[in-house]
Amino acid sequence: MESFALVKIKATVATGALLLPEDRVDKVLEELRDNLKRLGLAVLSIERVNVETERPQEAFDDKDPWSFQGRNRE
Numbered sequence: 001m002e003s004f005a006l007v008k009i010k011a012t013v014a015t016g017a018l019l020l021p022e023d024r025v026d027k028v029l030e031e032l033r034d035n036l037k038r039l040g041l042a043v044l045s046i047e048r049v050n051v052e053t054e055r056p057q058e059a060f061d062d063k064d065p066w067s068f069q070g071r072n073r074e
Contacts, residue, residue: 015032
């Protein structure tokens with residue numbers, strides 16, 4: 001007999017940089033929220049990050065061969 005587990009998954013996602021007219025940003029965010037809801041995902045928050053602002057260097061684990069600041073190293 002199969003065993004089942006009741007689980008909840010929490011994930012963080014990010015898009016690549018998008019070049020958008022300033023007046024379209026809110027519309028694109030709303031479309032993203034709607035698309036995620038259609039997939040049955042609860043949207044906890046959406047954060048806009050301006051690419052022009054300098055971001056601190058993200059830490060990475062040198063022993064992890066698959067990751068370098070969130071990107072595949074291959």
